[in-house]
Amino acid sequence: MPRSGRPTTAIAVLAAMTALATACTGQSGASPDDDPKAQVTLNFWHGWSAPGEVKAIEENIARFEQAHPNIKVQVTADMTDDKINQALRAGGGKAPDVVSSFTTDSVGKFCNSGAFADLNPFLRKSGVDKTQVFPKTLLQYTQYNGNQCTLPLLSDAYGLVYDKSAFAAAGITEPPRTWSQFTEDAQKLTVARGDTYDRLGVMPTFHGYETKPTRLAAQWGGTYFDARGKSNLAGDPAFAKMLAAQKDLVDKLGGYEKLEKYRASFGDEWSAEHPLHTGKVAMQIDGEWRPAMAKEAGVTFEIGTAPLPVPDDQAADYGKGYVSGTVMGISAAGRKQNAAWELVKYMTTDTDAVVAFANAIHNVPSTLEALASPKLQVTPEFKTFIDIARHPKSSSTPAQADGGTYQLTFEDFAYGVEKGAVADVPAGLARTDAQIDTDIAKAK
Incomplete structure (x- = not known):
């Protein structure tokens, strides 16, 4: 099932992310000083639940563990944002070290609150030039104000x-x-x-x-x-x-x-x-x-x-479109951040891993090399979406401190316009702007 098909409503997701951001603010005191070559077990939580999706995740994890025999990954599937929120608030050894979230719109909250670690230092330490790995649009929706607190894990066009x-x-x-x-x-x-x-x-x-x-x-x-x-x-x-x-x-x-x-x-x-x-x-x-x-x-x-x-x-x-996707990040409160980075790096930047996952669940790959890989299974119908994802003028909604609340505010206004309930659209858009600015200022 595609990400946007999750049963959680947009408003409920945003409410959960607000709680998550509040709970995690100020908890980012952990430092990435663990030894990634030491024997360690990581807790990885993700939201996929369909049998084929869960199987695809497990196969990718098995390949990761084979390449990193010192790191074991405890995978927990079908985790809602509410459950993630509760676990991060509680902390402890059972809390997730690595999280995959469908709520792209909440990246601004993740980054602004310090709930997830900034991945820029990890990218630099690993010699990964993110601008050469990921399409520009995907980088835009996975960071906020220069804080790359998440990376793309497949995408939707x-x-x-x-x-x-x-x-x-x-x-x-x-x-x-x-x-x-x-x-x-x-x-x-x-x-x-x-x-x-x-x-x-x-x-x-x-x-x-x-x-x-x-x-x-x-x-x-x-x-x-x-x-x-x-x-x-x-x-x-x-x-x-x-x-x-x-x-x-x-x-x-x-x-x-x-x-x-x-x-x-x-x-x-x-x-x-x-x-x-x-x-x-x-x-x-x-x-x-x-x-x-x-x-x-x-x-x-x-x-x-x-x-x-x-x-x-x-x-x-013609050929451009809207692009979004799943994101992956590291708990800023975690004590295994270097090991966690090895998992995030593998799942988000390793071409074979990205292609295998995309083939398994029929989503668009999230790296430039994976989009062009000969191993990618591309039907004529699917190629359309690959081309949209690669189009230089495709775009997404930018990350903000209030997550996707500004999008819901715009959407509510659009409902009124299509009903014929808005007599003056320019004035209505100005009022919507004012509300959005107020909400973002409060979130900051």
Whole structure:
């Protein structure tokens, strides 16, 4: 299961990370003076739970232990952020030394609070040039204010997944590259029936699974914060333009109320009853996991993938997208930091380890060498997401001291816009900026 499919809600995750940050502040007195060649056992906690994912982790750990016979790794799977928080607060020998977290948005809190150790000294000591190992976008979301307190452990790229049979029936010969083409194709693919639909071209509302404001803002190239670190939603026209384009698509496909009524008939995002699987939608904004999940669900049509469309005036940038992923860090309170670094270094920078893990759980590799490795299993559908991850203008949401709270604030505003409840979008964005700045100042 992809990271964003975890059952913990975004708000609950952020609340847990707030508690984690508070609990760990001031506990970073441990120093990396342990001998990494001594016999030691590390506690490694991660969030994966599906049998195939757990097996893939165990296989990677087995290869690590073979290469580092003095280090044993005690692996604990299916660990939520609540459980991690409680363990780090309690401390002691059973607390995790190394943590893998799905909550990329909380990196700012990890770094700002001192919950995780800064990995820059470890990188320098090992002679690892992070700028030559990791794509630029992944480095941006794994550090905060120069503190590289986490490193990327695989990534997710977001694009367009579609029903090729529906495209052919509608006379569409290729996926849309610009937003105007996307809007036109979505209308062509929509089959209305009274106050509902037999099929919808795409579910454009922001409650529609992975159709999030942050995904679309990446296509417009919005800059969330200005040079002073202040929220920039009103200052950068990209955000207002994105919201206007999305609202226009909502209106052209039947309006918010009609679309939301139809959305209520959708199956769970992570089940075989996903609306793309069942033919209720012809296109879906989604990640690299969707084609494989659709095939596992037994779809009878051919799956196509493509980058998300870009604004018409940015056609030359087609191919970019939103990128996020899992992060890995070391407890700042741990007494085995040098040994812990050996595990983090192996899992995040060793090309064969990264490729093997990516192949096993069908996620995008997180190093430049792994992305280009001949050992990487690449189907035509998967290659789309590899290319998005490598695109120089792909982007992510920047780390902040309040974690992902600023994103939720923006998302709440976007909900109001698509409903038609916001009369003055520029003024609303300015108010949203003020709220974001207040929240971040409090977090700092």
